[in-house]
Amino acid sequence: MTAWAEFGWGLVFGAAMAMVAFDCRDLAWRIHGFMADTVGVDRLLTPTVVRVVCGVPAVASPASGTFGPAGSE
Numbered sequence: 001m002t003a004w005a006e007f008g009w010g011l012v013f014g015a016a017m018a019m020v021a022f023d024c025r026d027l028a029w030r031i032h033g034f035m036a037d038t039v040g041v042d043r044l045l046t047p048t049v050v051r052v053v054c055g056v057p058a059v060a061s062p063a064s065g066t067f068g069p070a071g072s073e
Helices: 002-021 024-036 047-067
Strands: none
Touching (some): 002 024
């Protein structure tokens, strides 16, 4: 059961990151707007950077669950 739960978590996490990466409902702009007013955040934090940073786990998480090492079950 643990292997299925891990696989499901990977899919849900990947779907959430894909929503940000593909800018569904302007999520990258909302994250950028929230963090832009925070002290210590550099000007390099743009909506494109947010999309790329969220796009990598969106691909890696489901791929590692699908093609990763087989569980003990």
